[in-house]
Amino acid sequence: MARKSPEINAGSMADIAFLLLIFFLVTTTMDVDTGISRKLPPPVEEPDQDIDVKDRNVMKVLVNSQDRLMVNGKPADISELKNLTKEFMAIYPDDGEHPETTERFIEELNRNVVTSKGIVSLKNDRGTSYQMYIAVQNELAAAFNEMKEEESMKLFGIKYSQLVDENQIKAINAIIPVRVSEAEPEDIGGS
Amino acid sequence: MSRFKVKKAKGDVAINTSSLPDIIFMLLFFFMVTTTMREVTFKVKMKLPEATEIQKLEKKSLVSYIYVGPPVNPRMYGTNTRIQLNDQFATVDDIAEFVQIERQDRPESDRKLITTSLKVDSDTRMGIVTDIKQELRKSGAFKINYSSRKGGKKKK
Numbered sequence: 001m002a003r004k005s006p007e008i009n010a011g012s013m014a015d016i017a018f019l020l021l022i023f024f025l026v027t028t029t030m031d032v033d034t035g036i037s038r039k040l041p042p043p044v045e046e047p048d049q050d051i052d053v054k055d056r057n058v059m060k061v062l063v064n065s066q067d068r069l070m071v072n073g074k075p076a077d078i079s080e081l082k083n084l085t086k087e088f089m090a091i092y093p094d095d096g097e098h099p100e101t102t103e104r105f106i107e108e109l110n111r112n113v114v115t116s117k118g119i120v121s122l123k124n125d126r127g128t129s130y131q132m133y134i135a136v137q138n139e140l141a142a143a144f145n146e147m148k149e150e151e152s153m154k155l156f157g158i159k160y161s162q163l164v165d166e167n168q169i170k171a172i173n174a175i176i177p178v179r180v181s182e183a184e185p186e187d188i189g190g191s
Numbered sequence: 192m193s194r195f196k197v198k199k200a201k202g203d204v205a206i207n208t209s210s211l212p213d214i215i216f217m218l219l220f221f222f223m224v225t226t227t228m229r230e231v232t233f234k235v236k237m238k239l240p241e242a243t244e245i246q247k248l249e250k251k252s253l254v255s256y257i258y259v260g261p262p263v264n265p266r267m268y269g270t271n272t273r274i275q276l277n278d279q280f281a282t283v284d285d286i287a288e289f290v291q292i293e294r295q296d297r298p299e300s301d302r303k304l305i306t307t308s309l310k311v312d313s314d315t316r317m318g319i320v321t322d323i324k325q326e327l328r329k330s331g332a333f334k335i336n337y338s339s340r341k342g343g344k345k346k347k
Contacts (some may be wrong), residue, residue: 007228010212017215024219028226033248033308035338043328126318128309133320134339141244 036137041181057099059088059120065127065135078135086144088174089118108171109155115175123183137180144178151176227251234268235260235275240313241342248336253304255293257286259319260312265278274323283319286326310338 061081062070065151069076091114092098099118106113120140124133145160150173152160163169237260242273248254258275274281276289294302307327311320327335 003273010209013212014208014215017212017219021219021222024222024226027229028222029229033251033336033338034245034341035248035308035336036244037246037248037306037334037336038324040324040328040333040335042331042333043325122304124317124321126316126321128317129313130315130320131240131313132315133317133338134242137337138244138339141242147242181293189323191224 034136036141038137038180051182054100056097057117057119058119059085059124059141061120061136063122063132064127065130067129067132069136078132078139081136081139082143082146085120085140086147088095088120089116089143089147091116098167104174106174108167108174113175115177119179119181121181121183138181141178144180147176148172196230201206228266231258231275231278233258233275234262234278234280234323235273235312237310237312238314239310240337240339242337242339242341245339245341248308249302250308253297253301253310254306254336255289256308256310257289257323258312259315259323261314272312272319274319283322283326286323287330289314290327290330290332304334305332306336307332307336308336 021102060070060072064070069078069081071081076084088099090098091101093101093114096132101114101119103112104115105111122136122140148160152158152163154166155171156163156168160169160172163172235258237258245307258277261270262273262280268280269336274283276285281289290307293305297305309320309323324335327333
């Protein structure tokens with residue numbers, strides 16, 4: 001019974017869609033946010049109250065205002081930093097030079113694993129460029145990531161980045177914790 | 192030879208465009224899904240540093256941003272490094288308040304998961320970044336992310 005409805009002209013539909021498309025192209029961005037994630041330590045009430053860490057357990061990385069690196073009192077180049085860190089965090093039991101090791105019970109593996117007590121301490125000057133700072137952070141992250149990869153290959157035979165099992169990821173993270181501590185800021189000079 | 196003649200004869204038949212809107216709509220939806228709205232207009236210039244060991248920031252709704260860099264319009268604002276929070280310039284002292292407001296905007300269960308993304312120009316001196324980090328520590332925003340682009344192994 002219905003009257004034959006006149007057909008709507010859909011010819012301009014494409015134009016409308018184009019208009020919307022262009023609007024979205026202009027107002028939106030496609031960039032994904034990427035970066036190096038770090039966790040800041042909670043503020044300390046008394047700055048003098050230092051936690052007692054044995055000297056050989058700490059790898060001191062200093063960056064001065066000329067973007068020069070100093071690792072444990074010796075000048076170093078950024079390209080060496082990754083290997084220095086890996087070497088430092090490697091496990092050498094009963095060796096007075098390297099950081100102490102400790103046996104920790106890893107719940108996920110149900111056995112004890114020898115882990116290093118080493119800490120990387122990073123200190124920078126107020127005049128250090130951000131680019132250099134990120135480069136140093138990046139090299140340190142690379143060192144820890146590589147150690148995780150190696151540990152994962154050794155334990156599970158799969159790359160860390162390809163691990164799916166939550167427990168395996170947790171186990172690796174427990175064996176190799178990313179221990180990069182940032183010192184309280186101070187001017188270390190060299191401006 | 193006859194094949195070519197047939198083609199020539201059909202030369203000016205109009206192309207059916209009735210599916211054109213559908214194609215455009217498909218493109219539209221693709222862009223709507225893959226992109227995000229621009230949240231602020233940048234008042235500072237940022238050339239992010241390059242890094243190789245980068246991670247993706249997972250939940251965008253739980254990220255608040257702090258932009259640091261030289262102003263886009265140096266004639267009006269000079270060339271000194273400035274901090275931008277939301278849509279305006281700010282000082283280091285404003286960060287505590289900014290963190291508070293960002294926290295109140297999120298549901299209570301997610302407040303601990305807020306990440307602060309530091310988008311800092313690569314030529315910035317660390318002094319201002321250290322100040323920001325100290326301020327974030329004081330206000331309890333511990334999770335931070337140094338925003339950087341994926342780059343090859345370029346050594347300076």
